[in-house]
Amino acid sequence: MFRSVLGAISNEMAIDLGTATTRIAVAGRGLVCAEASAVAIHEVRGARRILAVGEAALEMLGRTPPEIRVVRPIIDGMxxxxxxxxxxxxxxxLQVQGRTLWVGPRVTVCVPYNTIDMEKRAIRKLMEAAGAREVRMVEQPIAAAVGAELPIDEAQGHMVVDVGAGTSEVGVISLGGVVYSRTVKVGGERMDRAIIRHIRAEHGLLIGPRTGEQLKCELGSAMPVRRPAVREVKGRDIKSGYPRAVEVTAQEIYEALRSPVQLIIDAVRASLEHTPPELAADVAQTGIVMTGGGAMLSRLDRCLSETTGLPVIVPEDPDIVLVKGALRCDEPRPGHAVAG
Ligand SMILES: Nc1ncnc2c1ncn2[C@@H]1O[C@H](COP(=O)(O)OP(=O)(O)OP(=O)(O)O)[C@@H](O)[C@H]1O
Ligand SMILES: [Mg+2]
Incomplete structure (x- = not known):
């Protein structure tokens, strides 16, 4: 009785704690928060004070005096x-609920498939410490599949590939559960670093991670470039130390991205090889669903489709599919795997 009263007045909330972005969705409202997973803290003699959270904290990165640190509390999805x-x-x-709420939300949080019990306990404690009244966990491949509206409770195999910032996670799902999963520490940030290395080696120019990411989003492609596109990039000359600008082509960015893209493709291929034959035959029909912000890399879907010979589908707004799915996972369904 008490529980049902609490249930009626508190929020249902889903949280995706990503390496780059923390997303929160609330029942009836959808996505209510997508903030950079970053905190700026002022630290003097062990006393810590929070200065900024999210994008505002990230903007301070590389621009802070010694007593201010920008911390990214999630690394490689952990x-x-x-x-x-x-x-x-x-x-x-607090920001998404307003300050008046006196009953904590019921939270469904997405966790990587291979999360061990000790990490699950830490996440549960974290959610409770942050104000959750009840915590449930859903494995990321399930959240991705539900968010992409796949009929996962049927006896049919589906493959989801989530390309995030820190990791890419492949999952094969059947009858509401994960049958096989493989995670590689390759995602958008690895691509950014490949671009930074390339600009340094080829142009003798140092650029920051945000410029690297911008180049990837604007010029990047997983397949050879047909139309010539060029951007001017500003950075610091490694020899003189002075600011300088160079012109960078889309073809160069494609070359720089080849290796991280190949590692993601290899992970999908290895997963297909390890998938039980019946389910692999299903995936050959149903295709691969790709989610995560990395799925927006231009022509990554095409590249994956050409190398595997399978159809590849990228849902609309692939970066918010997980958190949307986690919210829907909270609704009880038969055979549905909610762990923890
Ligand atoms: N248009 C785009 N082209 C290429 N990459 C993109 C594009 N848009 C976003 N990204 C990349 O997607 C990544 C973020 O994806 P996402 O938000 O799914 O990661 P995350 O959930 O925070 O990380 P993880 O799942 O690894 O913990 C970033 O590296 C970002 O640069
Ligand atoms: Mg993610």
């Missing part, structure tokens, strides 16, 4: 700094 993550989540949860 919780790496509990205290900072708690401060960040508390801030974001």
């Amino acid at each position: 919780l790496s700094d509990f205290e900072i993550a708690e401060a960040m989540l508390r801030h974001l949860m």
